[in-house]
Amino acid sequence: MNQKKEVTIYDIARELNYSPSTISRALNDHKSISKKTIKVIKKAALEMGYRPNSLAASLRNNRSNTIGILISRINRPFMSTLISGIEETARKAGFNVIISQSNDSYENEVDNSKVLYDSRVGGLIVSLAMETRNIEHFQQFRDQGIPIVFVDRVPKTFSSYKVVIDNYTAGYNATKHLIDQGCRRIAHFAGAQRRNIYEDRKKGYLDALSEYGLPIDKDLIIHAKTLSFEEGEKATNKLLDLPHPPDGIFSANDTAAVSAIICAKKRGINIPEDLAIIGFNDDPIASIVDPPLSTVTHPAAKMGKIAAQRILEHDQKNADNNLSEVTVLSTEIIVRASSKRIK
Amino acid sequence: MNQKKEVTIYDIARELNYSPSTISRALNDHKSISKKTIKVIKKAALEMGYRPNSLAASLRNNRSNTIGILISRINRPFMSTLISGIEETARKAGFNVIISQSNDSYENEVDNSKVLYDSRVGGLIVSLAMETRNIEHFQQFRDQGIPIVFVDRVPKTFSSYKVVIDNYTAGYNATKHLIDQGCRRIAHFAGAQRRNIYEDRKKGYLDALSEYGLPIDKDLIIHAKTLSFEEGEKATNKLLDLPHPPDGIFSANDTAAVSAIICAKKRGINIPEDLAIIGFNDDPIASIVDPPLSTVTHPAAKMGKIAAQRILEHDQKNADNNLSEVTVLSTEIIVRASSKRIK
DNA sequence: ATAGTTTATGCAATCGATTCCGTTAACTAT
């Protein structure tokens, strides 16, 4: 038995002949405790090695100083940067951050949401799994007045805080950029259309083509489940095997775009002369690949910061207030060598 | 006021005319409750929408089903994969994962360790900040019998669970590989020597040189604080400006190695013919850069899994048992074009 | 000087689950 007994506010109370209430209030700088007493109590707490028990406080308040994160995968540049932004903001406010990953499975998402609920998180930040169609599992949080912030991959029908980018405009601009560079047969690597981000990017692509009088060729639109490196490779080969191969590709993510660059190079295609390519996200690999990949920025850290702020703010305000604020962040096109045909 | 009242075991008890003790035991499949009763209670719990309050249970047990992670930065490929491995393993066992990043600052590490302690985490997984010299802040966990697992960047003097790779051998083998490829003037990008991983890699490098009768040239050893892309670029330029530039570089991470490839290429150096390069970690950028970077694997996911397992196991065993088990994982050299001179 | 107010603090219930220690009833062995 080597576990030292932990010091509680009762121990301090006994030591100083105050009541536990006073100790609690003093440690929280409650205004009804005199400054002198506060000083004395804090000093004693420090000396006695007192460490607050967050669990007890959370139980009493029925709310923990914890933000739950529910995302598909942690080890993706966008996601880990998003988390980093959340963590940084949350920690400054004394909040903990619990992470859970669904691996894009609906079932995992539901299970994880339950566990986070049981942990009485003070707020929830969610980026939907690829699979998810039904979002009833978030209702329990709303019933308890626990704020939810959806980021990036958001549901259409659930009214809540949302932090997103304008995927439509980004898709439109990326496509327009390729058109401006002289591309006339532009392919698109599209993601799962169930998710807003991929649906909107595709819409932007389609509208840009239409607007500039370019025909829409279904053979040039490749739907991939995960836009992985392998899928990108396969898609690129398929496109290049076409009788009339494309002269441009707008990929809904960087991974597939990079694989397209590498694959096309292997086949002796000149980039960007024969084939101009633009991706999405500005992952680290985008600036490393040769030629460097043009892409669309995705402000992950900022999204995380704002999402966390929504939850922290909510803590302050009245619970019923303004639960459905939508924040749209701007993106930029970064033009690199993979699409720069016009000098 | 729209917050639905939450259902507790007391509500179920009242409803079924059982005592709360029985409800609690039934929900936990306690053996002294009849199977029939368990079935009845679980059914009622489900119907009534009961959700356990983890906070209450944790308070009572003075230990939460939570693993705290204390690392430098989340958004690095190695780290986010490590976290992913931890999360996956922990979640299967019903544990939550709280993350905190120190940004390599000692103060942040200490602060975060306190917050995690106050949250009564059931275990702690740590990769030390670059700055950290003093490790007293971990003593509080040991005093309470809370298991600590150090991963990758571990302290030398603190006896605890550890999960590491054999950095010395990896550094030795990476250097030997370059020697085998005909390199005779091999430079080294070394990280902060305070951390075991960089110190050991450098030792391996030095011993390999000695063993093969190659002189050790201090000009060829560059110490960088963070081995960032910029530092790598600067170091490469410095090396290439030398009267006798090196014909090989062993970088203690991939980021700096990739920047070396890009920088050297810009200067018209042929890789690997004029300069062979090998990195460390096998980050995604390693296989994307042109030519692809040879590197040393770093089993991040496996490390995370094992670290989490240590904590989960500890929960089962007697607390005083075997607290200082060290696990050494094996690494492999991946030879890619950046160092392959001999066909 | 008296009533009203402010300041500083204490009392005790509360959050929800867990568990030690009974107790009762049914069952088993001799």
Place this chain on the structure above:
DNA sequence: ATAGTTAACGGAATCGATTGCATAAACTAT
């Protein structure tokens, strides 16, 4: 049939902090 077990369940304290409602003292105003 009686003592001894076992099975199934209840009572009540407990974990540690918070907070609404007192209360006592000191102070202010008239």
